Amino acid sequence: MSKSVDQPEMNRREFLGKTVVAATAATVAPGVLLTVANANSEQQGVSSDVRWGMLIDTNKCADGCSACVDACNKENGIDLQQKPEGHSDEMWEQQRVQWIRKVKLQDKQTGEQTNLPLMCQHCEFPPCVDVCPTGASFKRADGIVMVDRHICIGCRYCMMACPYKARSFIHEEVANQLANAPRGKGCVESCNLCAHRIDDGGTTTACQDACASKGHNAILFGDLKDPNSAISKVLKEKSSRQIRADLELNTGVRYTNV
Amino acid sequence: MRSSTGIKQLTALLLGGLLLVLSTAGLSESAVTKGSKAAEMDACVAPTDEMRRNHMDYLQHDRDLTVHKGVRNVTNSLAECVDCHAAKDENGQAIPVDAPGQFCAGCHEYVAVSLACFQCHRKTPEDKSSALESEPTGGKLGLLLDAGKQPTLTPAELDQLHARILED
Numbered sequence: 001m002s003k004s005v006d007q008p009e010m011n012r013r014e015f016l017g018k019t020v021v022a023a024t025a026a027t028v029a030p031g032v033l034l035t036v037a038n039a040n041s042e043q044q045g046v047s048s049d050v051r052w053g054m055l056i057d058t059n060k061c062a063d064g065c066s067a068c069v070d071a072c073n074k075e076n077g078i079d080l081q082q083k084p085e086g087h088s089d090e091m092w093e094q095q096r097v098q099w100i101r102k103v104k105l106q107d108k109q110t111g112e113q114t115n116l117p118l119m120c121q122h123c124e125f126p127p128c129v130d131v132c133p134t135g136a137s138f139k140r141a142d143g144i145v146m147v148d149r150h151i152c153i154g155c156r157y158c159m160m161a162c163p164y165k166a167r168s169f170i171h172e173e174v175a176n177q178l179a180n181a182p183r184g185k186g187c188v189e190s191c192n193l194c195a196h197r198i199d200d201g202g203t204t205t206a207c208q209d210a211c212a213s214k215g216h217n218a219i220l221f222g223d224l225k226d227p228n229s230a231i232s233k234v235l236k237e238k239s240s241r242q243i244r245a246d247l248e249l250n251t252g253v254r255y256t257n258v
Numbered sequence: 259m260r261s262s263t264g265i266k267q268l269t270a271l272l273l274g275g276l277l278l279v280l281s282t283a284g285l286s287e288s289a290v291t292k293g294s295k296a297a298e299m300d301a302c303v304a305p306t307d308e309m310r311r312n313h314m315d316y317l318q319h320d321r322d323l324t325v326h327k328g329v330r331n332v333t334n335s336l337a338e339c340v341d342c343h344a345a346k347d348e349n350g351q352a353i354p355v356d357a358p359g360q361f362c363a364g365c366h367e368y369v370a371v372s373l374a375c376f377q378c379h380r381k382t383p384e385d386k387s388s389a390l391e392s393e394p395t396g397g398k399l400g401l402l403l404d405a406g407k408q409p410t411l412t413p414a415e416l417d418q419l420h421a422r423i424l425e426d
Contacts, residue, residue, distance in 0.1 A: 045327030140328060148325045149378055177380045179337040184378030199328040 045199075051143035052193050053122065053224040053252035054205075055231050055240060060218035061115040061211075068117050068219065069100045071210030075194060077178035084172040097168040097183075099191040100207060105258070114258055117207065117219070120145055120166040120191040121243065122252035128158035128167065137188075143224075143252050146192045154186040163244050166190045193221070224252065291361045295383075296342040303333050313339075317375075336375060341383045354381035 073079040076099060083092045105114040126145045128137045136151035137158045147158075147167075159167045167190040174183050180196040183189065194205040208219040222231030240254040290296045302309050304316075316334035323329045343361040344352045355362040356376040366373040 045323070045329040138326065140326065142328070146325070150321060150325070173377070177378065179340075179380045179384045182378040182380070187378070195328060196330065199324075199330045 046140050046142040046144075048141040049225065051224045051252060052198065053143065053222065053231060053254065054193070054208075055220045055222075055234055055254050055256065056116060057218045057220075057256045058114050058116045059257040060216045061117065062214075062216055062218075063104070063113070063115050065115075065214060065216065066102060067210040067214045067216075068207035069098075069102060071206040072100050072119075072191070075181075075206035077176070077181040077183060080176040080178070081174060081183075095169070095171050097170065097189065099166075099168070099189075101165075116255060116258060118164060118166070118243070119207075119253065120162075120193075121164050121249070122191075122193065124250035124252070126249065127161040127163065127247075131157040131161040133157065140195075142198075144193050144195055144198075145190070146195065147188050147190065149182060149184065149187040149189070152187040154188065156188060158188055162190075163247055163249075291343060291345040291364075293345045294343050294361065296361075299342065302342075336379055337384070340379075340381060344381075344383050352382035356381050 070079075078097050078099065081097060083089075083096075087095075100117045100119040103116055103118045105116070106112070107114075122139075122143055122145050124139075124143070126137070126139055128145065129139055132138075133155060134151045134153055136148045136153070137145070138148060139145050154169065156167075156169055159165075159169060167188050169188050170183060170185050173185045177183050194202065197205065203222075205219070205221050208221045211217060211219045220231050220234060222229040224232060224235070226232055235254065238256050240256045241258060242249075242251040242254055243258075245251075296302065304312075309316075313334070317336055317339075320329075320332035320334040321336070323332055324335075339362075340355055344355050345360060347353050353360055354376070356373055357363060358367070362373055362376070
């Protein structure tokens with residue numbers, strides 16, 4: 001019985017990509033020097049030699065602790081938002097921006113409870129990117145899935161498409177922002193793995209730092225493509241899983257003991 | 259026929275001259291804001307006339323570089339525009355650059371071009387001391403130059419190119 005998969009066939013895509021590259025190289029042969037120079041300048045910035053990911057040990061994630069959420073809110077200026085006038089508390093709770101949400105799972109048969117932080121899972125094949133009509137929802141070369149707010153038209157298709165409910169929409173005008181985290185009415189946003197830190201050479205995210213400072217150490221962030229990174233070593237030893245692995249999105253955020 | 263052409267040419271010349279005078283008058287009013295960090299500096303990332311004409315293109319180019327390629331030490335960063343060009347009020351608090359008459363809004367109002375950057379972007383300099391993990395900014399002057407490197411323009415050239423701070 002053949003399994004029906006709605007994922008793109010990557011072999012075909014790679015083949016096409018290589019053909020296009022070969023064709024371009026042939027046609028711009030007189031400008032070889034120029035293309036080489038361009039290739040070098042693109043070395044600056046993000047590279048597909050790395051893929052950022054996260055491993056969350058749910059056994060270490062404490063019930064009632066919200067250190068990661070609070071740190072995320074502070075790092076990304078989410079706490080600068082205020083409840084718009086005339087909004088009920090209920091509406092505000094539902095519509096306020098949330099990059100990380102703490103989720104509690106319970107096994108119906110045994111009653112066993114599991115706590116975990118759920119944020120953008122930084123899929124290799126992100127559905128939010130597939131459905132975006134403008135190209136605003138995109139995946140960076142280093143695997144971080146982000147929204148380019150300059151292009152976002154606020155249609156919220158990506159919010160519908162995301163199986164993890166990771167995205168938030170800004171419903172009202174925002175008075176204050178951080179320089180690192182622009183935010184304005186009419187755009188969608190979600191966790192970007194603290195891209196501003198990584199781009200400046202940082203190796204940790206705000207949530208990981210907060211979790212470690214509480215002594216839980218449930219969050220481990222790192223390069224999935226580097227076999228010597230801490231996260232790769234743990235992944236090799238421990239059994240981990242993706243949430244909704246059946247969707248074959250190959251998430252960059254993985255969980256152990258869930 | 260010839261005389262009417264002459265009149266047309268003269269009128270065009272006069273109109274052109276008038277426009278030039280008007281536009282320079284308009285622009286010089288919105289020179290570097292008094293009391294901002296930029297007022298103490300020799301030069302922006304490029305000569306003033308170049309910045310006046312091309313800043314939007316520079317910003318757009320570097321924003322794509324930052325958002326999609328993660329290059330954050332760009333020459334033309336909006337945050338650094340704000341850092342330098344925001345004025346301070348009598349209490350020492352920074353005034354938003356998009357407030358009426360301020361550095362960005364002053365000119366944009368005059369030319370009736372809507373200024374959308376600050377619907378999302380921060381409009382006042384960020385207090386670096388409160389940032390969680392701020393990068394040491396020793397090497398970055400907000401100028402095209404590296405720290406300790408001499409400007410390539412002579413003082414006379416700078417004088418000629420750069421806006422003067424208006425006296426009250």
